[in-house]
Amino acid sequence: MHIMEGYLPIEWCVLWAVLSAPCVIYGxxxxxxxxxxxxxxxxxxxxCGAFVFVLSALKIPSVTTGSCSHPTGTGLSASFxxxxxxxxxxxxxxxxQAILLAHGGLTTLGANVFSMAIVxxxxxxxxxxxxxxxxxxxLGLSVFVTAAVANLVTYTVTSLxxxxxxxxxxxxxxxxxxxxTIFAVTQIPLAIIEGIICGLVAKYIVRVKPDILKKxxxxxxxxxxxxxxxAA
Amino acid sequence: MNRATxxxxxxxxxxxIFVIGTLFLIPSGGEGEEGWGxxxxxxxxxxxxxxxxxWFNPIWEPPxxxxxxLFFCVxxxxxxxxxxxxxxxxRGAKGRKDE
Numbered sequence: 614m615h616i617m618e619g620y621l622p623i624e625w626c627v628l629w630a631v632l633s634a635p636c637v638i639y640g641x642x643x644x645x646x647x648x649x650x651x652x653x654x655x656x657x658x659x660x661c662g663a664f665v666f667v668l669s670a671l672k673i674p675s676v677t678t679g680s681c682s683h684p685t686g687t688g689l690s691a692s693f694x695x696x697x698x699x700x701x702x703x704x705x706x707x708x709x710q711a712i713l714l715a716h717g718g719l720t721t722l723g724a725n726v727f728s729m730a731i732v733x734x735x736x737x738x739x740x741x742x743x744x745x746x747x748x749x750x751x752l753g754l755s756v757f758v759t760a761a762v763a764n765l766v767t768y769t770v771t772s773l774x775x776x777x778x779x780x781x782x783x784x785x786x787x788x789x790x791x792x793x794t795i796f797a798v799t800q801i802p803l804a805i806i807e808g809i810i811c812g813l814v815a816k817y818i819v820r821v822k823p824d825i826l827k828k829x830x831x832x833x834x835x836x837x838x839x840x841x842x843x844a845a
Numbered sequence: 846m847n848r849a850t851x852x853x854x855x856x857x858x859x860x861x862i863f864v865i866g867t868l869f870l871i872p873s874g875g876e877g878e879e880g881w882g883x884x885x886x887x888x889x890x891x892x893x894x895x896x897x898x899x900w901f902n903p904i905w906e907p908p909x910x911x912x913x914x915l916f917f918c919v920x921x922x923x924x925x926x927x928x929x930x931x932x933x934x935x936r937g938a939k940g941r942k943d944e
Contacts, residue, residue: 615885619899620892656931666924670917673864674881679873682884706920713916715903716885753852771888779892795887802863809856820849821935844849 614685614729614771614796615710618718625778630723636731637704640697647698654694657818657825661690662702664814668807669706669729675799682799684807685767688760689814691734692741693831699738703730724774733767745831752819752832752840757812761804768796820844 621629647654668686675682686706690699704726710716717725741759744750750758776789819826823837873880907913 617885617889617899618903619901620889620897623900656934659927660931663924663927667921667928668924670920670924672883674867674871675884676863676867676871678884679871679881680884680887681881709920711903712905713907714913714920715906718901718903720901775888775892779895779897781895791891792888795884795891799884802867806860806863809860813853813856816849816852817932818935821932821939843852844847 614682614725614768615707615717616721616724616771616775618711618715618720620718621721621724621774621778623720625774626720626723628723629721629727629774633700633723633726633731636697636700637726640700643695643697644701647694651828653825653828657693657822657829658690658698658702660818661693661699662705664689664811665702665706666709668810669710673803673806676802678795678799680795680799682768682796682803684760684803684810685729685733685764686807686811687729687734687767688737688756688763688807688811691737691763692756692759692811692815693826693829696731696735696738699734700726700730703734725771728770728774729767732770733763736766737763752836753812753816756815757808759808760811761808764804764807765797765800768800769793772796816840816843 644658648658665686668684670683672681672683674680685703687699687703690702704722707717707722707725707729711718711722711725737759740762741755744755744758745752772789772792772795775792776785779788781788781791819832819837819840823832823841826832827834827837868881907916
């Protein structure tokens with residue numbers, strides 16, 4: 614999903630940066646507030662951030678296009694902390710990759726943050742809330758779907774951003790289909806892989822450290838007992 | 846074997862089969878060295894084909910593929926250390942409580 618350095622006309626760079634900056638700043642404020650309220654969330658936040666680090670470094674070959682791409686890893690954090698904190702965590706990773714790996718770039722940072730750290734996690738978080746609150750789906754399943762959605766939406770947004778900047782023969786739709794074929798289609802199997810990993814990790818966290826999740830209103834006692842019972 | 850262990854083994858098996866099966870059964874999207882290229886680069890190629898010239902170059906690029914993989918490993922290592930540290934810590938703390 615990285616739009617490479619210089620590959621976005623300057624007016625689009627500015628637009629995406631202007632849209633992203635307030636979200637990240639609000640995310641920082643939210644993060645600070647959450648930590649001040651209860652310092653016990655800090656380790657879980659670190660683990661979620663670390664997950665973005667690990668998963669977004671893994672280039673995985675994809676069945677659908679014969680090329681490689683990487684998961685985003687933002688689903689876990691979006692499930693537990695919501696989209697704003699995730700915006701901060703995602704931005705840290707994108708900065709690391711832009712500066713040290715020439716993956717993505719500083720001029721395109723705003724656009725990449727917007728897709729991977731903001732819209733992807735935001736839509737995914739809505740899905741998570743809907744699954745938990747209205748469909749009463751189990752935690753593992755909910756995180757699985759959430760992570761897959763975060764991944765797919767991120768790549769769809771990237772395709773849209775590129776299509777808006779580079780319409781093919783004047784048609785944004787044609788360009789969108791072309792970019793989505795490169796990005797979003799490649800992503801489908803990876804979204805499933807990412808979902809599996811995040812779902813399993815979420816259940817593992819419930820087994821070893823359920824109190825933080827309970828504090829965050831992610832899970833209640835009955836389900837904690839059920840998930841812990843599976844390990845007995 | 847309890848259900849938790851089974852879920853983890855099954856999940857890992859699906860991932861391994863996906864990745865290995867993909868590499869062996871699916872024809873690569875490119876030829877030789879180009880095969881299994883990154884999707885990011887694919888999008889850049891598509892943009893290049895419209896005649897667009899990037900207006901800004903990365904301030905620093907890893908001088909070789911080896912250095913690039915070094916930084917990717919560093920990225921993964923940072924993440925993995927943090928995840929492993931807390932998973933171990935939580936598990937140990939829980940074990941003490943259960944005793």
